[in-house]
Amino acid sequence: MNIILKSAKIIDATSSHNNQVVDVHLKDGKIEKIATSITVEGAEVVQLEDLCLSPGWFDTSVSFGEPGYEERETLVHGLEVAARSGFTQVAIESNNNPITDNQSLVAFIKQKAAGQTTEALPIGALTMKSEGTDLAELYDMKNAGAVAFGDYKKAIDNANVLKIALQYVQDFDGLVLAFAQDKSIKGKGVVHEGATSTTLGLKGIPPLAEELQIARNLFLLEYTGGKMHIPTVSTARSLELIREAKNKGLQVTCSVAVHQLVLTDAKLTEFDSRHKVSPPLRDEATRQALLAGVLDNTIDCITTDHMPLDIEHKKLEFDLATSGTIGLESAFGALNTVLPLEVIVDKLTAGRSIFGLPTASIAEGNEANLSLFTTAASWTFTKDSILSKSKNSAFLGEPMQGKVYGVIRQEKQTFNF
Structure with a gap:
């Protein structure tokens, strides 16, 4: 893993970067660096509209x-x-x-x-x-x-x-x-x-x-x-x-x-x-x-x-x-x-x-345990929004605000883009 998350707004009350828009460099499953601007040769760059990042x-x-x-x-x-x-x-x-x-x-x-x-x-x-x-x-x-x-x-x-x-x-x-x-x-x-x-x-x-x-x-x-x-x-x-x-x-x-x-x-x-x-x-x-x-x-x-x-x-x-x-x-x-x-x-x-689990604060040196999302999108939850095998959602037809871009945990990642 060698990823730079560009222009991400940090939402983490435990982080010194809370509510700041920064670049985050992830390497080998850990948060390598957090700074205003980061450039690393060979790193995959992820730049998304209104990107927010939380534990x-x-x-x-x-x-x-x-x-x-x-x-x-x-x-x-x-x-x-x-x-x-x-x-x-x-x-x-x-x-x-x-x-x-x-x-x-x-x-x-x-x-x-x-x-x-x-x-x-x-x-x-x-x-x-x-x-x-x-x-x-x-x-x-x-x-x-x-x-x-x-x-x-x-x-x-x-x-x-x-x-x-x-x-x-x-x-x-x-x-x-x-x-x-x-x-x-x-x-x-x-x-x-x-x-x-x-x-x-x-x-x-x-x-x-x-x-x-x-x-x-x-x-x-x-x-x-x-x-x-x-x-x-x-x-x-x-x-x-x-x-x-x-x-x-x-x-x-x-x-x-x-x-x-x-x-x-x-x-x-x-x-x-x-x-x-x-x-x-x-x-x-x-x-x-x-x-x-x-x-x-x-x-x-x-x-x-x-x-x-x-x-x-x-x-x-x-x-x-x-x-x-x-x-x-x-x-x-x-x-x-x-x-x-x-x-x-x-x-x-x-x-x-x-539940007695380790916290997941966004700080340099910590393991990557991150949710990526945007708050900008307004949409309606429909049957096409259901990812589960079962379709028994009480939210069909309900208005939604914000969408998930994906997650990163240690060296694994799942993205919706």
Whole structure:
């Protein structure tokens, strides 16, 4: 590798070159030099309109399906999609078949993903087969490369199991992911409980289903200590509970999904199952509260919560369809319509410190871990914009602002030009 990125605006609050337009010389997988103007004989020159450069983005929740659901997405193709969407690292959920609940499956994902531009970081299941009963092989999975432990979209009903998990992982500084949705309160609900659900005659999921579970989980965390991450929070009261816990000094973090920040349950009027997600799309007041939670740092990071689903699971009656939307391809363009650029970059990179990964600051001598993008382009997300094997995007027809040029990680690169 011997590349010069010309006239790139640095977006990195940790860099001494933040908000400066500079040339960046990359050589042998590292940032060799940053200066106003650089010329190196034999170097490949990359000069793009309105080029912005930030630390590589990290998505804390991505599903690809392999092993077991390759018809939805494969690891290699999914990582290519992630790279073209601006992500240099992704945490891969455990909802495969079989569930990633042992070191062999963690090793399989790492081995299958080796050599790709975007790095795959497996999340191990918290319990065996994600059934919520017995703890999985947490320590062995940690040694095999798992970065956290959680049962994807499944709350741990047994409080004692979560208590023991929080105590156990402290021996090796593990991170517990605690999805919050009380099944008994959710019942047969399929959308947010409110005016829209009443108008459409769809069974509602009250915000209480999430808030009750979060309150219990935070009580457990206060009792045990340890580190807990609450993925994809979706209600205003959830944020209040997390704020209170942080003020107490508890080691709790949380994420929000891109679609919760951009879309609302007003999208449900056509009963299009592309908009069926878990937790459900909420109302406009809640969306504004979530945006405020991002801006005041109650919400630590933003995830795409990318969940490819084949047509057999998605193109069904709304009640019967499986929850989930793809989100990698649309993430940056969608976020640019609702948040400042500096905040977007911060929230797409903050997950590294939560998941115990090295930071990716733009400085001379550091390894190259970079996302390249422009904020200038205005466009509409269409079927042609989808790179994934599955096409279940909740963002079809939505306005976008800004496009991804590609990524560079160490000596690997994937460009869209």
